[in-house]
Amino acid sequence: MSVNHLDPVPRQLDRTVPFRAQERPTPIADYGLLGDTRTAALVSAGGSVDWLCAPAFDGEPLFGALLGGPEAGRFLAGPAGPATVVSRKYRENTATLETVWAAGKDRLVLTEAMIAEVAGELLPTTILVRRLSAEGSPVPVTVLFDPRVGENHRLPRVRRGHDVVCNWGPLAASLGASPRLGLEPGRPLTFDVTPGKPLTLVLALAFGEPLIHVDPAAAWDLVARDEASWRAWTEEIDETIPYRQEVVRSLLTLRLLTYSPSGAPVAAPTTSLPEDPGGIRNWDYRYAWPRDASIGVGAFLRAGKTQEAENFLGWLLHASRLQRPHLPALLTLTGGLVPAERQLAHWSGYGGSSPVRTGNLAASQHQLDGYGWVIDAAWAFVESGRRLTSETWRAMRGFADLVAATWEKPDAGIWEVRGEPAQHVHSKVMAWLALDRALRIAATHRLSTRRRLRWETERTRIAAELRTNGYNEAMNSYTRTYGSQDIDAALLVLPLTGLEKPDSPRLTGTIDAVRRELSAGFPLLYRYPPGQDGLPGTEGAFLPCSFWLVQALANTAQHEEASALFEALLEKGSPLGLFSEEMDPTSGLFLGNFPQALTHSALAQAALALRDNPPVLNPTNNPRNKEQ
Numbered sequence: 001m002s003v004n005h006l007d008p009v010p011r012q013l014d015r016t017v018p019f020r021a022q023e024r025p026t027p028i029a030d031y032g033l034l035g036d037t038r039t040a041a042l043v044s045a046g047g048s049v050d051w052l053c054a055p056a057f058d059g060e061p062l063f064g065a066l067l068g069g070p071e072a073g074r075f076l077a078g079p080a081g082p083a084t085v086v087s088r089k090y091r092e093n094t095a096t097l098e099t100v101w102a103a104g105k106d107r108l109v110l111t112e113a114m115i116a117e118v119a120g121e122l123l124p125t126t127i128l129v130r131r132l133s134a135e136g137s138p139v140p141v142t143v144l145f146d147p148r149v150g151e152n153h154r155l156p157r158v159r160r161g162h163d164v165v166c167n168w169g170p171l172a173a174s175l176g177a178s179p180r181l182g183l184e185p186g187r188p189l190t191f192d193v194t195p196g197k198p199l200t201l202v203l204a205l206a207f208g209e210p211l212i213h214v215d216p217a218a219a220w221d222l223v224a225r226d227e228a229s230w231r232a233w234t235e236e237i238d239e240t241i242p243y244r245q246e247v248v249r250s251l252l253t254l255r256l257l258t259y260s261p262s263g264a265p266v267a268a269p270t271t272s273l274p275e276d277p278g279g280i281r282n283w284d285y286r287y288a289w290p291r292d293a294s295i296g297v298g299a300f301l302r303a304g305k306t307q308e309a310e311n312f313l314g315w316l317l318h319a320s321r322l323q324r325p326h327l328p329a330l331l332t333l334t335g336g337l338v339p340a341e342r343q344l345a346h347w348s349g350y351g352g353s354s355p356v357r358t359g360n361l362a363a364s365q366h367q368l369d370g371y372g373w374v375i376d377a378a379w380a381f382v383e384s385g386r387r388l389t390s391e392t393w394r395a396m397r398g399f400a401d402l403v404a405a406t407w408e409k410p411d412a413g414i415w416e417v418r419g420e421p422a423q424h425v426h427s428k429v430m431a432w433l434a435l436d437r438a439l440r441i442a443a444t445h446r447l448s449t450r451r452r453l454r455w456e457t458e459r460t461r462i463a464a465e466l467r468t469n470g471y472n473e474a475m476n477s478y479t480r481t482y483g484s485q486d487i488d489a490a491l492l493v494l495p496l497t498g499l500e501k502p503d504s505p506r507l508t509g510t511i512d513a514v515r516r517e518l519s520a521g522f523p524l525l526y527r528y529p530p531g532q533d534g535l536p537g538t539e540g541a542f543l544p545c546s547f548w549l550v551q552a553l554a555n556t557a558q559h560e561e562a563s564a565l566f567e568a569l570l571e572k573g574s575p576l577g578l579f580s581e582e583m584d585p586t587s588g589l590f591l592g593n594f595p596q597a598l599t600h601s602a603l604a605q606a607a608l609a610l611r612d613n614p615p616v617l618n619p620t621n622n623p624r625n626k627e628q
Contacts, residue, residue, distance in 0.1 A: 026044045028580055030574075031574075031578075032044075032090075033095075033576075038126060039054060039126060040257070045099060047076055048075070048076045049075040054207065055206075057257075057269050063075050063147060066273075073146050078142065079142070080141050081103060083108065084102045088100070091227060096111065111131045111133070114127065116230075127202065127219060130202075133198035134198075135195055139193055144188040145186075145203075147166055156168055160184075174213065238611075241611050242611055250299075251300065254308075254601060262333055263312055264335070265296055266285075267593070268286065268581070269593075270593045270594055271286055275539045279353065281539060282349065282356065283593070284341070285360075287331065288331050289329065290373065290374050291374070294377035295602065296600075299605050301381060302608045309380070313377075321335075325402040329366075329370060329416070368407065370430075371403050374399060375400060397447070401451070414490050423481050424488075425481060425488065429470075435455045435462070442455075476509035477514075488528050492511065521585050522565075524543075539591070541583050543569075547569060548602055557616055560615060579596060579603065580594040
C-alpha cells in the first residue's frame, strides 16, 4: 500500500531476514556505472547503489552491499511494487544514466548522475543526483538511505536538519530531498511519486573539509551542465572510427575511471568481484597499473584526445619519482605504495565468494613488460606531433637503461602469476619494444651516441634470443615461456610491435596457435591454458585478449575476420555497453572486477585497428576492373 508523497510512511527494515542476494546475486552486467572522476558508484537495474567508496576509488565503502550484504549499506531509489525495466541507457554522449520501469500501465523514470567538474566552485567534492519521476498515474516508490563505513560497517552519527547529515570522523555525507522527506538512515520510506512532481535526491560527500549544502533544484541544473560538458568532450573524438558509439562509451568509461586530482587511471572501481565464483580469485583493482594505463593512453591519442595522455604522463612522472628507474607494477592513485594485501572479516563477498580483499600483493612483483607499454605510450605521444618535457624524457631514458641492463632476468609476467619468476616470452617482446620505442623517440630528442649504441645492441640481442628460445619450430609459434609448449594470448600484441614483419610465418603461426589452443568458444579466449597459474580453481575467458585478437587480425590483413570477431564481442557487452575483465564461457556471465579499464582500452584499440587497416580490395572483385 502506498500513500501520498507528502506524507511518507516509514517501514523498519528487518535485519533478521537473510540476504538472499548472496544466494542469487544481481548479475555483474546488471550494474550501471556512475562516476565523477574521483570515485564511482555501481547501481543495479532495481535502483540500488550497491557500491560507492569515499572519498576516492580506493577509499572505504560507503555503500558496500555488493560485497557485504545489506549490513554493508546501500542507497535504494526505485519502484516499491512489481515493476519491469523497459529501458535503461546512458543519455547520448554523457555519463547520465536513465532507467525506465513499467508499473502496470504507468512509468517510473530514474535519472541519475555524479557531477564531474566541481573544482574552483563552492560545491562538495562528490555529488550524486537522483531524480524519480512518474508518467501516467502516481507510482509507489521506496527510498532507503543506509550508509555504512569501513570494514565493520560503522553506523554514522546523525544530525537532522535541512538535510540528513551523517558523520564518521573526517568523512561526512548529507542527503537532501525535494520535496522534503522524513528520511532516517537505515529506514526505508514508501510513498507515491506523482506525475509532474518528481522527487530529487542529492547525496553530497566531503572528507576533511566543510560539507556544503546543495539545493536539489541547483543540483539538477548541475546535471544538465555536466551533460553539456561530456557532449563537448565526446565531440573531439575522431568521427572516422568504426563502431564509434561503442568506442565513445568505452572512452567515456575510461575517463570516468581516471582520478582527476592526479591523472591516475584506476584499473576498476571495485575489489574482489570473483574470477571464480566460490573460489579465492578475488583481487583489489582500485589502483593504477602503468601498463593498463598506457594502453588506455594509446587509445585516447589515436582517437584524437591528447589531454588524457598529458595527464597520465604527468602522473607517471610524479608517481615514479622516488623509485625511478624502477617502475612498480602498480601504484596508488596518488603515486604511493599499494597497501599490503589483507582480507576483510565479516564480509560475505559477492554471491558468497570470499575472501574480500584490500591491497594487492602484485605490487611487489617485477613485471618487465610494463616498461615497454609505458615507453610505447610516450612514443605515441611524440608520434602525435608533441614533444616530451625534459624530465619526462629523462624518466623514459632511465626506464630504457634499466631494460637494457636487466632484460635477461626472469620476471612475474603480465598475468601476475603468484609463483616463481620465469623467462616470459611476452615480457621479452615488450623489453624489445621498450628499446625500439626509446630509439624512435631519440630521433627527435637529445641522446648520447653511447646510449644509442647500447640500446641498439640490446634490442638486437633480445630479438635474437626470442627467435632462438621463445619460438617453438614444431608448433610454428612463439610460446609462453622459453622452452615450453604453452601458448600465451598476450603474444597477440606481436603484430603491433614491429618485431616481425606482418607476413611473417612466425607471426601468423602464433596468431593461429592462440586461436586454436586458447579458444573458449567463439569469440572468447583464455589468456593461458586454464589451471596453469598455481592457484586453486579456474577462471573465465579473458575479454581483453579477444579484442587483442581483433587487433592482430586487422594488422595482418585479415580485416573481414577481425570485423566479424569484433561485432561478436560487442554483443557480449552489458546492456549499457560495459565490460568486465572476464566472462564465463558457458553461462555468458561477467566475472571479475567491473567495469574493467583494460577491456575498454582493448575495445577502443581494436576499433582503431579496424580503422587504420581497411580491407584490401581484391582486384578481381573491383567493379572498375570488370567494366574495363
